[in-house]
Amino acid sequence: MKSSALFLQGMRSGIPVVFGYIPVGIAYGVSALEAGFSPFETILMSCMVYSGSGQVLGVSMTAQHAGLTAIFIATFLINFRYFIMSACIFSRLPGLSNVGRIIAAWFVVDETFAIFTTAPNRLAKLSFLAGIISLTYSSWVLGAVIGVAAHAVLPTWISAGLGIALYALFIAIVIPGCRRNGRILIMVLCCAMCCCGLSLVMDGSWAIVVSTLLCAAVGALFIKDGAATSPADSSDSVKEVQ
Numbered sequence: 394m395k396s397s398a399l400f401l402q403g404m405r406s407g408i409p410v411v412f413g414y415i416p417v418g419i420a421y422g423v424s425a426l427e428a429g430f431s432p433f434e435t436i437l438m439s440c441m442v443y444s445g446s447g448q449v450l451g452v453s454m455t456a457q458h459a460g461l462t463a464i465f466i467a468t469f470l471i472n473f474r475y476f477i478m479s480a481c482i483f484s485r486l487p488g489l490s491n492v493g494r495i496i497a498a499w500f501v502v503d504e505t506f507a508i509f510t511t512a513p514n515r516l517a518k519l520s521f522l523a524g525i526i527s528l529t530y531s532s533w534v535l536g537a538v539i540g541v542a543a544h545a546v547l548p549t550w551i552s553a554g555l556g557i558a559l560y561a562l563f564i565a566i567v568i569p570g571c572r573r574n575g576r577i578l579i580m581v582l583c584c585a586m587c588c589c590g591l592s593l594v595m596d597g598s599w600a601i602v603v604s605t606l607l608c609a610a611v612g613a614l615f616i617k618d619g620a621a622t623s624p625a626d627s628s629d630s631v632k633e634v635q
Contacts, residue, residue, distance in 0.1 A: 396520040403524020406512070410504045411532040414445075418536015421448055423544050425537075428456040432541045439537035443500060443530060447472050459596070466602050470609070478506040485510070485517040493519070500526040577612075584608035 394402075418439065425435040430452070442448050447468045454464045479498040482505075483489060489497065497519075508525050509517070571578035584604050591600035 394515065399516065399518050399520035400524040402516060403521040404528045406508050407525045407528040410529045414529060414532045415536040415539065417445060418533050419540035419543060421445070421452065422537040422540020423547070425452045426541065426544045428452050435541050436534070436537055439534050443502060443533065444472050445533070454601070463599050463602055467605065470602070470605050475501055482506060482509055482522070486519060486522070489519065497522065500530060504529055580608055580612040
């Protein structure tokens with residue numbers, strides 16, 4: 394198959410993701426403005442930080458007046474999975490140069506990983522990956538742009554409702570794993586209670602970081618590999634994205 398045909402096939406494979414990315418991107422754009430970001434900063438963040446969960450976390454922690462160090466650590470932890478995802482993708486692209494790997498890794502998100510790693514071997518080419526990335530990335534940025542533009546004309550109560558949609562994004566990420574494995578549900582509940590307890594004795598942003606580290610360490614001992622979300626399952630829910 395020619396490179397152009399592979400590229401178009403990649404774009405077609407990414408179409409379902411667009412229908413999830415744009416609404417969440419709009420919600421992110423509105424919430425970022427509500428948190429004090431300027432329109433330029435909101436769109437720039439969407440362009441440079443291609444991670445829906447990372448952007449949502451950064452916006453929510455900024456709204457809570459968290460420090461840069463806490464935001465950096467929390468974002469690093471929540472996006473650590475991309476190291477593993479990138480390695481899996483590049484195992485199917487053995488001829489890709491180191492520079493190409495660095496560039497491509499920046500665009501690796503849950504949806505990119507799910508689509509590419511489950512594609513037939515005949516499609517596992519760089520052109521196919523580029524097609525997926527070009528459509529999904531542009532749709533995420535477009536969602537943020539629409540959110541910024543819509544914020545000026547939307548009633549206040551609608552803007553507030555879109556802000557709640559960002560929390561729904563995190564719930565959508567967590568619920569599938571909890572339904573498949575009771576241990577994951579227990580760890581999520583323990584992490585939530587730990588965060589609430591720690592927030593009584595320390596800054597809320599650091600409570601998120603500490604509770605995440607503690608519960609992730611405990612979860613690594615008790616949750617088997619089989620409980621992890623499979624690529625096919627990952628494609629069923631919208632996540633940065635981001």
